[in-house]
Amino acid sequence: MTKKSHFDVLVIGSGAAGLSLALQLPSDVRCAVFSKGALSSGSTFWAQGGMAAVLHDRDSVEKHVADTLLAGAGLCHPDAVEFTVSQSRAVVDWLVEQGVDFDRRDDQQDQEFQEFHLTMEGGHSHRRIIHAADRTGRAISEVLTEQARKAPNITLLTDRCAVDLIMDGPRCAGVYMLNRTTQGVETYAGKATVLATGGASKAYLYTSNPDGASGDGIAMAWRAGCRVADLEFNQFHPTCLYHPEAKSFLVTEALRGEGARLQLPDGEPFMQKFDSRGELAPRDVVARAIDHEMKRLGLPCVYLDITHKSDEFIETHFPTVLERCLRLGIDPRRDRIPVVPAAHYTCGGVLVDQHGATDVQQLYVIGESACTGLHGANRMASNSLLECFVYAASAAQQIGETIATSEFADLPLWDSSRVSQSDEKIVIRHNWHELRTMMWDYVGIVRSDRRLRRAQRRLNLLNAEVDDYYRRFTITSELLELRNLCQVSLLMVECAITRKESRGLHYNQDHPNTGESAEHSVLVPDNAMAQQHTFPDYHSSARPQGVTK
Structure with a gap:
C-alpha cells in the first residue's frame, strides 16, 4: 500500500546536521525528519571526541583556519574554512542554549564563568576540542532529539529508508521512502528537500561507522543530476578497537591528545619515525604509519598505551572507552588497547555552496554527504561536527527566506506493479x-x-x-x-x-x-543541471577522464 504526504521541508537524516537544520527553520514551516532506524542510529550518536571551536583568547580563528588549511593539503577553500571556523563560537552558544552540557574545567573557583574543558587532537596547534567526556555525539544527539520532539512544526518519522528523489523538471519535488515496518513505499512531496544522510564508509570491510553509512544521499543526488567531488579522500581513523566482538568501535583520538602512545607488540613506540608530531600528526599520517608497521611485521594490530595516566583520569575522561574495553576483558588502566585503522569519514561528496544548495533546484546537502570546501584532501579532527552545525544553520536560513515562493508538485505514487518477490536474496x-x-x-x-x-x-x-x-x-x-x-x-x-x-x-x-598544483576531482553526471556557486574553481565544465556514464 502506498500513501502520499506533504511537508514544506523534507530532511532525510536525523543526525547533527538534519536535526539542527530542522530546529532552526521558522516555526511556521512544516518539516519532516526521516531516519533509517531509530533517531539515534546515525554516526552523530557515536561520535566520542568532540567538536573543534575557538573559545578563548589563547586561540584564534586565524590559527584554527591555518591548521585546517595545512591538514587539507592544498585543497581546502579558504573562504569555506574561514566561514566555518568563524561561526564556531555561535555554534557552541546555540548548543548550550539547547541544553548540551559540555565538560567544564574543574580547576577554577568561579563556577558561573567556568571555562570549557578543551582537549587536543591531531593537526591542531591548540587545545580547542569541546566535549562531553567521550560521549559528545550522544550528548548532542539526545538534546537535539528532545528539542525536536517538542517542536510543533517537526514530524519525526523513523524506520524509513530513502529510495530516490522525485524530480519535477529541474527541481527536486520530493522523495520515495520505503517504510521498513509496512514494507510499502510512501511518496512525500516537499518544497525543499535536504539530504543529511552521512558518509559512505560502510563501503569498506573495516569501518568505525554504524551500518547505515551507505552513501545514500551522495548516490541519490548523483542520480538526480548533482556533481560530486573529491570522493577519493576517504579518511581512515587510525585507532579502532581490534577484537572479534568489538564491531566498529572507535577508540577516540582524544586519548592520543592526552598522551596515549602507539606501540608495537614489544612496547616500542614508532610514530616518531614517521612524523615529528608523533601521535598528534594528522590522521592520514598516523593511519599510514600503522598500516606500514602492520604490513612490515605481519601484525594483526598495534597497541595504544595510556596506562601512565591515573585511574581517576581515565575513568573521568574516557568512560565510554573504559566501559567497552572492560566488557571485552581489556582494562585500559592496566592494559594496552589493541587497535587497527578503519574507514571513518568521507571527505568528498556532493558539491554545494555556502548554504548547502546543490546543482538541483530546491535540493540541499549538508553534513558528511556534502563537499563544502572545508576538508580538502584530509579532514582535520573534530571539524566535522562544526561543519554540520554551520551549514545546517546557513541552509535553514536560506530555506526560510525562499520557501514562500515555492509550490508543491503533483507527484506520482510508487509503481511496483512490474516487480516480484525475489527468491535469490x-x-x-x-x-x-x-x-x-x-x-x-x-x-x-x-x-x-x-x-x-x-x-x-x-x-x-x-x-x-x-x-x-x-x-x-x-x-x-x-x-x-x-x-x-x-x-x-x-x-x-x-x-x-x-x-x-x-x-x-x-x-x-x-x-x-604531490603535484605542484592542487586540483579537484569533479565528476559530472550525464543529466547534470550545473549552476554557478560561490566556489567557481570547483565548477569546471570539463568532464574528468573516467567519469561514470
Whole structure:
C-alpha cells in the first residue's frame, strides 16, 4: 500500500546536521525528519571526541583556519574554512542554549564563568576540542532529539529508508521512502528537500561507522543530476578497537591528545619515525604509519598505551572507552588497547555552496554527504561536527527566506506493479561482502593504478547486476543500501583514477609525489543541471577522464 504526504521541508537524516537544520527553520514551516532506524542510529550518536571551536583568547580563528588549511593539503577553500571556523563560537552558544552540557574545567573557583574543558587532537596547534567526556555525539544527539520532539512544526518519522528523489523538471519535488515496518513505499512531496544522510564508509570491510553509512544521499543526488567531488579522500581513523566482538568501535583520538602512545607488540613506540608530531600528526599520517608497521611485521594490530595516566583520569575522561574495553576483558588502566585503522569519514561528496544548495533546484546537502570546501584532501579532527552545525544553520536560513515562493508538485505514487518477490536474496549478501572486501583490498589506505582499474571493472559489473536486481524485484532496505554503496564506490574509484599524485588521504604508490598544483576531482553526471556557486574553481565544465556514464 502506498500513501502520499506533504511537508514544506523534507530532511532525510536525523543526525547533527538534519536535526539542527530542522530546529532552526521558522516555526511556521512544516518539516519532516526521516531516519533509517531509530533517531539515534546515525554516526552523530557515536561520535566520542568532540567538536573543534575557538573559545578563548589563547586561540584564534586565524590559527584554527591555518591548521585546517595545512591538514587539507592544498585543497581546502579558504573562504569555506574561514566561514566555518568563524561561526564556531555561535555554534557552541546555540548548543548550550539547547541544553548540551559540555565538560567544564574543574580547576577554577568561579563556577558561573567556568571555562570549557578543551582537549587536543591531531593537526591542531591548540587545545580547542569541546566535549562531553567521550560521549559528545550522544550528548548532542539526545538534546537535539528532545528539542525536536517538542517542536510543533517537526514530524519525526523513523524506520524509513530513502529510495530516490522525485524530480519535477529541474527541481527536486520530493522523495520515495520505503517504510521498513509496512514494507510499502510512501511518496512525500516537499518544497525543499535536504539530504543529511552521512558518509559512505560502510563501503569498506573495516569501518568505525554504524551500518547505515551507505552513501545514500551522495548516490541519490548523483542520480538526480548533482556533481560530486573529491570522493577519493576517504579518511581512515587510525585507532579502532581490534577484537572479534568489538564491531566498529572507535577508540577516540582524544586519548592520543592526552598522551596515549602507539606501540608495537614489544612496547616500542614508532610514530616518531614517521612524523615529528608523533601521535598528534594528522590522521592520514598516523593511519599510514600503522598500516606500514602492520604490513612490515605481519601484525594483526598495534597497541595504544595510556596506562601512565591515573585511574581517576581515565575513568573521568574516557568512560565510554573504559566501559567497552572492560566488557571485552581489556582494562585500559592496566592494559594496552589493541587497535587497527578503519574507514571513518568521507571527505568528498556532493558539491554545494555556502548554504548547502546543490546543482538541483530546491535540493540541499549538508553534513558528511556534502563537499563544502572545508576538508580538502584530509579532514582535520573534530571539524566535522562544526561543519554540520554551520551549514545546517546557513541552509535553514536560506530555506526560510525562499520557501514562500515555492509550490508543491503533483507527484506520482510508487509503481511496483512490474516487480516480484525475489527468491535469490543470497545474491545481495554475496555482492555486499564482495564489494566491501574489494574496496578494502584495492581502494584502501595505500592504492595503485592496477588495483584501482581492477576495482573499476568489477564495480561496473556489480552496478549492472544490482541495477538488474533492483528493476526486477521488490525493494528492501538491504537492496537500497547495496545499490547506493555500489554507486558511490564507483564514484570513489573514478575520482581516485583521475588523481595522478598522492595528496592528503589519497596515497597511490605509482604516483607517490604531490603535484605542484592542487586540483579537484569533479565528476559530472550525464543529466547534470550545473549552476554557478560561490566556489567557481570547483565548477569546471570539463568532464574528468573516467567519469561514470
